[in-house]
Amino acid sequence: MPLVRVDIQQNPDPTFARRIGEQIYAALRSCIDVPEHDNFQILNEHDAQHFVYDPQYLGIQRSDGVVFIQITISEGRSVEKKQLLFKTIAESLHAQLGIRLEDVFINLLEVKKENWSFGNGVAQYVS
Incomplete structure (x- = not known):
């Protein structure tokens, strides 16, 4: 059910954005129990x-390598699970792709299950 949006500055490696997405999907699966094949990015x-950010908002020193991640999910996860997700994504992007922890910016949007249609004009999660 998550819809993930990732925004970065242009990178010379054409696979870089996709590899970011792979790390995010792995974190979603392990931290908030996203099912296999539920991968929309x-x-x-x-x-x-066309890429604007404050380099020091809240005392966090950001670079041009900042990665904006917006994840829309169905509501209902605990604060602890969300915190684990944020930490796991940041640490994974750092370990696997060398992205600075300070450059991982995540925004989580929670919506009711009836607000999803995965195709055919049907709200599949409405009972």
């Missing part, structure tokens, strides 16, 4: 002119 790369 939009991966965007932007030139510097």
